[in-house]
Amino acid sequence: xxxxxxxxLLLSTAxxxxxxxxAARLFFSRTFPGSAxxxxxxxxxxxxxxxxxxxxxxxxxxxxxLSEEEAAAVFALAEKLDYFxxxxxxxxxxxxxxxxLLRYESGDGQSEVKSEVKFNYSEDCGGARRCSTGSSxxxxxxxxxxxxxxxxxxxxxxxxxxxETLDAAMEGHRVVGAGQFLPMLDRITNTRNLHARGKDAxxxxxxxxxxxxxxxxxxxxxxxxxxxxRQRNRVFSRKxxxxxxxxxxxxxxxxxxxxxx
Numbered sequence: 001x002x003x004x005x006x007x008x009l010l011l012s013t014a015x016x017x018x019x020x021x022x023a024a025r026l027f028f029s030r031t032f033p034g035s036a037x038x039x040x041x042x043x044x045x046x047x048x049x050x051x052x053x054x055x056x057x058x059x060x061x062x063x064x065x066l067s068e069e070e071a072a073a074v075f076a077l078a079e080k081l082d083y084f085x086x087x088x089x090x091x092x093x094x095x096x097x098x099x100x101l102l103r104y105e106s107g108d109g110q111s112e113v114k115s116e117v118k119f120n121y122s123e124d125c126g127g128a129r130r131c132s133t134g135s136s137x138x139x140x141x142x143x144x145x146x147x148x149x150x151x152x153x154x155x156x157x158x159x160x161x162x163x164e165t166l167d168a169a170m171e172g173h174r175v176v177g178a179g180q181f182l183p184m185l186d187r188i189t190n191t192r193n194l195h196a197r198g199k200d201a202x203x204x205x206x207x208x209x210x211x212x213x214x215x216x217x218x219x220x221x222x223x224x225x226x227x228x229x230r231q232r233n234r235v236f237s238r239k240x241x242x243x244x245x246x247x248x249x250x251x252x253x254x255x256x257x258x259x260x261x
Contacts, residue, residue, distance in 0.1 A: 025105040026078055027116075028135030032098030040139045046075060050177065052142035062142050064180035074134055078104055081117075081127045088128040089119040097121055100132050134176075141175050145184065152188055159188060 029041035037054045043061075044050045048071035051061040066074070078084065083104040103116035122128035144166050151158040169175050 023107065024075065026074060027101070027103035027105065028131070028138075029101045030098045030132075030136070030139075031101075032096075035098065037143075042135050042138045042142075044071065044074060044138075046071065050138065052139060062146060064142065064145070064177045066138075066177045067179070070176055074131070077127060077131045077134065078102075081124075081131065083115050084117040085115045086117070087119075088117050088122040088124055090121050090123045092121070092123070094121045100135075102128075102131060102135075137174050137176050140169065141177055141180070144169055144175070145180055148181070148184055152184060152191070156191075163188075 024046040026044045027041065028044075029039070031039050039054060039056070041053050041056065042050060043053075044066065048066040048068060050064050050066055052064070053061045081088070081102070084102045088102075097120055099118055099120060101116060101118050103114065106113045119128065122132070144162075148159070148162040148166060151162040166175070166181070170178075175181075
């Protein structure tokens with residue numbers, strides 16, 4: 001009797017290890033020729049460390065980190081989908097919306113566990129579509145950071161547009177891993193050349209402050225007189241309405257709205 005009990009315990013432990021043991025990782029990708037980008041992938045470690053690529057063989061991915069809450073939420077979605085062991089494709093005839101690939105990996109290098117699923121459109125609003133939406137938000141956040149860094153380095157007059165786009169994404173609760181933007185926002189506010197260019201474009205001095213959003217409701221500020229003239233009467237960003245609440249935990253299932261073929 002004791003032997004059977006120990007056997008059951010060992011089997012249950014092995015089952016749990018196959019799902020969550022070792023170095024757990026999630027992989028999301030979307031392939032959609034003709035879109036921009038035509039391909040992207042996001043890899044997320046259970047620690048929250050993440051990488052974004054726009055080509056499978058890209059050697060220098062954009063690295064960022066999800067908050068503990070965000071990482072827990074996305075892994076909870078994977079668990080809800082039984083770590084992608086079952087088909088998710090809908091039998092409905094809908095337009096092509098890009099091939100999504102969801103993959104779970106776990107292991108220590110000696111024994112690996114992998115499970116993955118591909119689909120174009122899924123009717124599983126509570127799991128597959130939320131998972132797809134979450135990966136798209138991670139990709140969008142990475143793209144926003146790329147655009148902001150590119151503008152700050154090569155197109156100082158385009159920084160305001162990049163910041164406006166980031167602001168709109170924050171207001172729409174589409175930004176995850178918000179901490180990845182802080183170094184660049186600090187750099188922008190401390191760049192004298194940027195201030196000088198903005199001052200030349202706007203002219204004058206004094207005035208109210210022009211706010212740059214930071215995560216969890218904090219702000220960086222520089223004089224609004226340093227902004228282009230068209231921005232003077234606009235306060236760039238308000239505090240995030242959820243005060244830093246995870247974008248993944250309470251993610252609404254906006255899903256996709258397929259057109260019938």
